[in-house]
Amino acid sequence: MVIETHSSIIAEPFFFEAAVWERKHLDGQIAYGAIPGTWFRPQDTVILATGILALISCPNCKGVSGLNRKIHKVDRFGKLEPNFICPFSINKIRCSFNRNAFLDRWNKKPLYAIALEYPTLSGGWRAQIEYCHAVNEAEVKKHLGPGSYRIVAIGPVVGYHVEDKEGKVLSV
Numbered sequence: 789m790v791i792e793t794h795s796s797i798i799a800e801p802f803f804f805e806a807a808v809w810e811r812k813h814l815d816g817q818i819a820y821g822a823i824p825g826t827w828f829r830p831q832d833t834v835i836l837a838t839g840i841l842a843l844i845s846c847p848n849c850k851g852v853s854g855l856n857r858k859i860h861k862v863d864r865f866g867k868l869e870p871n872f873i874c875p876f877s878i879n880k881i882r883c884s885f886n887r888n889a890f891l892d893r894w895n896k897k898p899l900y901a902i903a904l905e906y907p908t909l910s911g912g913w914r915a916q917i918e919y920c921h922a923v924n925e926a927e928v929k930k931h932l933g934p935g936s937y938r939i940v941a942i943g944p945v946v947g948y949h950v951e952d953k954e955g956k957v958l959s960v
């Protein structure tokens with residue numbers, strides 16, 4: 789299995805969509821028109837020189853944070869480490885947005901959710917959801933490789949809903 793498991797997920801992860809933020813000049817400073825709930829990779833060398841990996845806009849308070857390579861890491865599946873904790877406050881109340889996060893299209897490919905079931909010792913099945921970047925379902929299956937599991941559903945994460953056979957929504 790090439791794919792990673794994310795057993796530490798407590799709540800539903802949040803999926804930041806990739807977006808192109810409009811570049812602006814404000815008083816000679818570079819600024820971007822952030823889109824809440826999305827991430828953006830700036831191309832300006834002056835910004836990249838500060839160690840910024842990407843800019844991310846909080847879906848709750850719209851505050852923009854920089855992901856710094858000294859602190860943050862994004863794995864090849866787009867998973868952000870550590871989890872996203874919004875540093876902003878609204879009217880002196882701390883924004884409470886704190887979630888495990890994935891950055892869609894981090895390696896240019898869309899993020900897929902895969903609902904899998906693994907056999908248990910008692911003869912039942914244990915459900916687990918995995919995530920990976922791939923161009924299509926065939927590539928998802930290639931990443932999964934051989935293993936003792938069965939695939940319940942595969943679908944792109946952002947902008948789509950994946951439902952299992954019981955009609956349960958697996959992704960947002």
Ligand SMILES: [Zn+2]
Nearest residue numbers: 846849874883
């Ligand atoms: Zn926030």
